Amino acid sequence: MTFAAAVTDRTRRLQTRLCVGLDPRVSPYRDAAHLRAHTLDVLEATAPFAACVKPQLAFFEALGLPGFALLEEVCAAARTLGLPVILDGKRGDIGSTAEAYARGWLTGPHAGDALTVNPFLGFGTLVPFVEAARANGGGLFVLVKTSNPDQGDLQGQGVSERVAVEVARLNAEEEGEYASVGAVVGATHAQDLATFRALMPRALLLLPGLGTQGAAAADLAPAFQPGGTGALASASRAVQYADGLDVAASRAAARRLRDELNAVMP
Numbered sequence: 001m002t003f004a005a006a007v008t009d010r011t012r013r014l015q016t017r018l019c020v021g022l023d024p025r026v027s028p029y030r031d032a033a034h035l036r037a038h039t040l041d042v043l044e045a046t047a048p049f050a051a052c053v054k055p056q057l058a059f060f061e062a063l064g065l066p067g068f069a070l071l072e073e074v075c076a077a078a079r080t081l082g083l084p085v086i087l088d089g090k091r092g093d094i095g096s097t098a099e100a101y102a103r104g105w106l107t108g109p110h111a112g113d114a115l116t117v118n119p120f121l122g123f124g125t126l127v128p129f130v131e132a133a134r135a136n137g138g139g140l141f142v143l144v145k146t147s148n149p150d151q152g153d154l155q156g157q158g159v160s161e162r163v164a165v166e167v168a169r170l171n172a173e174e175e176g177e178y179a180s181v182g183a184v185v186g187a188t189h190a191q192d193l194a195t196f197r198a199l200m201p202r203a204l205l206l207l208p209g210l211g212t213q214g215a216a217a218a219d220l221a222p223a224f225q226p227g228g229t230g231a232l233a234s235a236s237r238a239v240q241y242a243d244g245l246d247v248a249a250s251r252a253a254a255r256r257l258r259d260e261l262n263a264v265m266p
């Protein structure tokens with residue numbers, strides 16, 4: 001089953017559109033073993049309420065080799081729990097380097113089921129990622145409109161809309177309910193969600209910014225298709241560190257966010 005089909009199937013079966021972000025910071029932990037155990041505990045405790053999990057590569061890379069080992073463990077544990085994995089790496093480069101990124105993150109030893117990619121170098125540089133995703137049943141999330149307040153410096157002036165049109169063009173080359181190329185649209189842009197939903201009807205939308213960045217589940221309904229599929233609302237700190245390192249609080253936060261999203265589904 002492709003990533004898009006698997007995550008949509010899980011959404012329907014478990015009635016959840018929540019993506020749990022894993023961004024393990026160094027500071028709250030006694031040592032690397034503590035960080036590892038807490039990260040895996042949060043994953044397991046929140047899995048019943050999650051449609052997918054999104055490790056942020058920056059936090060794993062920052063740990064060096066133990067970080068890569070932990071990432072492999074996270075991916076393996078997620079697979080055991082039936083959770084599709086989105087690696088948030090925002091990769092993008094000239095074609096030959098993009099090929100290496102695509103090989104590494106979509107097919108290599110640390111591969112996820114999907115990867116976030118950056119289109120800043122031009123649409124042609126997305127091709128190696130698209131080919132790797134299609135060949136392996138993987139998924140991509142192209143940065144269309146990011147959640148941060150200063151995204152408009154470069155993403156304004158219709159740029160996000162142009163990227164969205166390219167995502168839709170790529171999706172038209174594929175069959176299936178949702179295609180392999182999705183889009184990142186910040187949950188913080190509630191007023192724009194309907195526009196991007198309409199521009200990319202067959203793209204899965206990844207909506208980061210739920211919780212700590214100020215986005216509320218109640219405002220996200222326009223990102224979803226009728227029936228409540230087609231988007232994944234993502235929260236990292238608000239789940240992982242809902243109350244310090246209390247794993248029960250992480251579980252409760254994931255359950256609450258799942259329920260808040262379900263309450264507003266079209």
Ligand SMILES: O=c1ccn([C@@H]2O[C@H](COP(=O)(O)O)[C@@H](O)[C@H]2O)c(=O)[nH]1
Nearest residue numbers: 056146147186208212213235236237238
């Ligand atoms: O537009 C974007 C794209 C990605 N992110 C990433 O999501 C999480 C958000 O963390 P929170 O703790 O839920 O704020 C983080 O890994 C970002 O790199 C994003 O925030 N916005």
